[in-house]
Amino acid sequence: MNKTINYGFITAILLILAAATSRVVMYPHNFSPIIGMAVFSGAVIKDRRLSFALPIVSMFLSDLMFEVFNIAPGFWGWGQLVGYGILALITVFAFNLKKISVLNIAGFSIASSVIFFVLSNLSFFLIDNPVYHTYTQDAAGFVDCYVKALPFFRTSLVADLVYSGVLFGAYYLVNNFVARKQAVA
DSSP: OOOOOOOOHHHHHHHHHHHHHHHHTTTSSOOOOHHHHHHHHHOOSSSHHHHHHHHHHHHHHHHHEEEESSSSOSSSOOHHHHHHHHHHHHHHHHHTOOOHHHHHHHHHHHHHHHHHHHHHHHHHHIHHHHHOOOOOOHHHHHHHHHHHHHHHHHHHHEEEEHHHHHHHHHHHHHHHHHHHHHHHH
């Protein structure tokens, strides 16, 4: 029986799991791998079900770690489910990343950061704000919700670019190393 090991697939899974663990380790600095994971998974994992499952399961596991180890509230409301949906949307968006290059990865990462910023804050304002009463439920509160989120956006944008670069870069290096080793063998 001839079994071919798919090193690229194994590498992708290990990189995503390592990134998920770093989400917990880097808390509370908001330097999260989540968007980078979704972009990477959507672009690299060819099995669509797995490309959705890996970042969402990783996010769920890190949320579970937050809760179990009492680091932070891991499960905090209905808006969190919307966050999982936004992550799935970004994975779908990354299906369009056909030519993997530094410029394309940066562009998809920045666009995904903006998508997450816009939709997650809209979600918070519409779903969670009526529960937590953080902002007034009017146009001024809506604007205030986005303005106060800008410092988080800056950090998230940098984290998304860094994690996208690390994930795609490590994947490229490992695959080229394995390809060279197989060519020599």
